[in-house]
Amino acid sequence: MMPSPLAILALVVALMLLFSVWKGGKRRTLRNIPALQRLQRSIELSVEDGSRLQVNLGHGGILSTHSAAALAGLTLLQQVAEVAADSDLPPVATSGEGTLMLLAQDTLRSTYRRIGIADQFNLHLAQTTGTTPFAYAAGTLPSVLDRTALSTAMLGEFGPEAGLIADAAHRSEGFSIGGSPSLSTQAVLFAAAHEPLLGEELYAAGAYTKASKMHEASLRTQDVLRWVLILLLLFTAISPLLGGSE
Amino acid sequence: MNLRAPLSTAVAIGFGLLVLLGIFIPDLADLRNRILTWAMLLAAMALLLGLLNLFQVHYQRIRAKEKSVYSLVLIVAMVITFALTLLQGSDSASAEWVFNYIVVPIETSLMAVLAISLTLAAARTFQHRTDLMNLVFIGTLLVLLLGAGPLFGMELPYFTGVLSPYINNVLALGAMRGLLMGVALGTITTGVRILIGADRPYGA
Numbered sequence: 001m002m003p004s005p006l007a008i009l010a011l012v013v014a015l016m017l018l019f020s021v022w023k024g025g026k027r028r029t030l031r032n033i034p035a036l037q038r039l040q041r042s043i044e045l046s047v048e049d050g051s052r053l054q055v056n057l058g059h060g061g062i063l064s065t066h067s068a069a070a071l072a073g074l075t076l077l078q079q080v081a082e083v084a085a086d087s088d089l090p091p092v093a094t095s096g097e098g099t100l101m102l103l104a105q106d107t108l109r110s111t112y113r114r115i116g117i118a119d120q121f122n123l124h125l126a127q128t129t130g131t132t133p134f135a136y137a138a139g140t141l142p143s144v145l146d147r148t149a150l151s152t153a154m155l156g157e158f159g160p161e162a163g164l165i166a167d168a169a170h171r172s173e174g175f176s177i178g179g180s181p182s183l184s185t186q187a188v189l190f191a192a193a194h195e196p197l198l199g200e201e202l203y204a205a206g207a208y209t210k211a212s213k214m215h216e217a218s219l220r221t222q223d224v225l226r227w228v229l230i231l232l233l234l235f236t237a238i239s240p241l242l243g244g245s246e
Numbered sequence: 247m248n249l250r251a252p253l254s255t256a257v258a259i260g261f262g263l264l265v266l267l268g269i270f271i272p273d274l275a276d277l278r279n280r281i282l283t284w285a286m287l288l289a290a291m292a293l294l295l296g297l298l299n300l301f302q303v304h305y306q307r308i309r310a311k312e313k314s315v316y317s318l319v320l321i322v323a324m325v326i327t328f329a330l331t332l333l334q335g336s337d338s339a340s341a342e343w344v345f346n347y348i349v350v351p352i353e354t355s356l357m358a359v360l361a362i363s364l365t366l367a368a369a370r371t372f373q374h375r376t377d378l379m380n381l382v383f384i385g386t387l388l389v390l391l392l393g394a395g396p397l398f399g400m401e402l403p404y405f406t407g408v409l410s411p412y413i414n415n416v417l418a419l420g421a422m423r424g425l426l427m428g429v430a431l432g433t434i435t436t437g438v439r440i441l442i443g444a445d446r447p448y449g450a
Contacts, residue, residue, distance in 0.1 A: 005269075005270070006270055008434075009266075009434070009438070012434055012435060012438050013438055013442065016435065016438060016439075016442075061289055061292075062285075062289075063282075063285055063286065063289050066433075068432065068433040068436035068437055069433075071436050071440065071445065071447055072432070072436055074445075074447040075445060075447075078447075095296075097289075097292075097293070097296065098289065098291070098292030098293040098294065098295050098296030098297075099288070099289050099292040101292070101295070101296045101299055102292055102295065103447045103448060106447070106448050107447055123299065123302075124299075124302070124303055124306070127299055127300070127303050128296035128297070128299050128300050129300065130300070131293065131296065131297070132349075132353070134352075134353045134356045134357070135353075137356070138356060139300075142313070142316075160360060160364075161356070161360065163360050163363055163364050163367065164356065164359065164360055164363055166367070167363040167364075167366070167367055170367070170370065181429045181433070183422055183425060183426070186425065188364060190371075190383065191364060191367045191368045191371050191383075192363070192364060192367035198425060198428075199424065199425040199426075199427075199428030199429060199432075200428030200429060200431050200432040201428075202429075202432060203431075203432025203433070203435065203436055204432075206445075212444065214439055214442075214444035214445075215439070215444075218435035218436070218438070218439055219435075221435055222428075222431045222432060222435055225431050226427070226428065226431060229427055229431075
């Protein structure tokens with residue numbers, strides 16, 4: 001019998017709430033994702049040497065099927081802004097769609113307000129650089145190539161054009177990290193980016209940049225559900241061999 | 247007292263729940279469709295704001311004489327295309343001409359640049375990354391290339407008939423499904439964070 005989607009959703013909510021209040025002693029460590037650990041170091045280095053960090057949110061809007069990826073990118077943007085907003089070169093966000101640009105502006109504005117530097121915020125910190133995938137990539141390239149942004153994070157809906165941005169980061173001797181829900185883009189990023197984020201790693205960025213306890217809880221929920229899925233798949237594969245199915 | 251934050255959070259959670267419940271409760275389906283139509287209209291308006299932002303950023307670059315030639319070309323092309331499509335419609339001959347003879351060739355050229363960039367990136371990956379996953383990546387790439395077709399007019403039957411289809415249909419497919427399941431789990435938890443107000447990308 002298939003569980004209903006509402007039951008799955010209720011289970012996810014329950015697990016997330018449980019993990020967000022559960023202390024769990026000293027063993028509460030996150031699993032090792034080298035790409036995200038390097039991203040954390042890259043954010044710290046950007047603050048120290050005063051270089052700019054650019055968060056690219058992709059060309060999918062909030063109405064697309066992969067909007068969650070862009071929302072993960074916005075979480076990263078908020079974290080980056082919190083630590084680097086008052087530096088000489090504050091972080092910038094690029095997007096290839098209007099709704100994402102507005103959300104990025106709102107995210108930056110509220111972060112600037114929260115840390116008490118609202119007067120330093122300007123709308124051009126979040127830009128729409130193009131409205132088709134390649135136009136978006138072409139509009140994003142100059143700031144990477146002229147070394148204005150030495151660290152480039154791509155978290156959102158990207159197509160193969162992400163390879164152009166990652167390659168530009170490599171040529172300007174910068175750092176690039178990238179994740180996308182599209183499998184072909186993940187393959188492109190595996191080859192082109194310094195640190196590719198594969199599968200669900202894209203959604204774990206918030207937990208590693210210490211966004212909130214709920215991000216950590218949702219990462220643990222993902223891990224639990226992943227094991228449940230693995231066990232279910234194994235059970236489904238083995239049960240016919242044991243004669244438990246027709 | 248800042249009333250905007252709790253209000254926008256309540257609106258976001260409320261509309262999110264209504265859209266979600268509309269999937270499971272048939273009586274709410276009409277309401278859900280209406281909300282989605284509003285969202286599409288808002289997205290269209292947001293696209294216009296995005297274009298305005300693009301215009302402003304490049305206008306400022308021209309004023310600051312910062313790579314102003316490229317910005318000038320962008321603004322002139324943008325204004326001409328916008329005026330053409332506004333006056334004659336997006337399916338007019340002139341709009342089609344702009345699309346077929348300017349947009350498509352430029353994007354095709356970028357695609358060609360991408361092919362070269364990716365080849366170079368793959369070569370760089372071979373040099374710099376020496377972990378097990380990279381060896382698997384290189385091995386798979388070689389097998390798939392050898393199995394893709396005849397090499398110097400000579401077919402390698404073991405690669406084309408056995409190894410390449412096995413990697414494509416069994417190993418790669420399994421790995422792809424695993425990755426997609428991970429993406430689905432991440433999407434669900436991200437969505438839940440928005441629905442319960444733990445993530446507020448609307449700046450509240």
